[in-house]
Amino acid sequence: MNCTEEIGCCGAYCGTCREFEKTCKGCKPGYLDGSRDLNRARCKMKKCCLTKGHITCADCEEYEHCETVQAFLNHSVYKYSKYKQALEFIRAHGYSAFLKAAEHWTGAYGKYPKSDF
Template sequence: MNGTEEIGCCGAYCGTCREYLKTCKGCKPGYLDGSRDQSRAKCRMKKCCLTRGHITCGDCGEYESCETIQSFLSHPGYKYGKYRQALEFIRAHGHAAFLNAAKHWTNAYGRYPEQDP
C-alpha cells in the first residue's frame, strides 16, 4: 500500500505514534491481509472504509453526506479539525502528497506545505 496503511480511515497519521503496532494495531494492519476478522471491528468508520476498499473515508464518493464520518469530524476538539483537514488535503492532493507532508510530523497531525492553486 506504499505507506498508506499508516493513514487512519479518519485521517489520523499513525506513523508517528509510539504505540502503533505495539499496543495499538491501528486501522489497517491485519485487516488488509485477513489475519484480523473485519466483522469483529468496533469502529464503524473502519468497517465501512475497508469494506469499500478505500484508504481513507476521504476517498469515498459519499464522504460529504456520510453521517458516520461527518459526525466523528464534528466532535469538539482540535484533533477532530486536524483529521478533517487531513482528509480534505488527501481529497485535494492525494495520498502521496499527504505522506510527504506527514514524514516531518511528530504527532498524528501536523502542518501542510503551501500548495499552488
C-alpha cells in the first residue's frame, strides 16, 4: 500500500491507528485497484473524492464550500477537529509534509510542526 492510501478522504490517518492494524480495511485500499466496489461504499465523502480522482478532500477546489465535507468536519467530537486539522495541513503543506509529521505519531493523531496553517 502506498503511504497516501493510509490517509482517508476525510483526513483520518490509518498509518498509526490500532483498529486499522487489527480489524479495519481502511477507507481506500481495494477501491483504487477495483477489488472493492466504490458504488457499494456508504461514505459520501469517499465516493465523491475517489470518483473525482483526489487523494483526499483537501485536493478538491470545492473543499471550503462543500456541504458534505464541512458538515462532517464540524461535528463537536474531538476526532473530527483532528481530521479537519489534517486536511488543512495537507492543503497548506502537501502530502509529503503530512506523512513526515505522522512518522512521529504514537497514536491515531499527533502534532504538526509549528506553521501558519
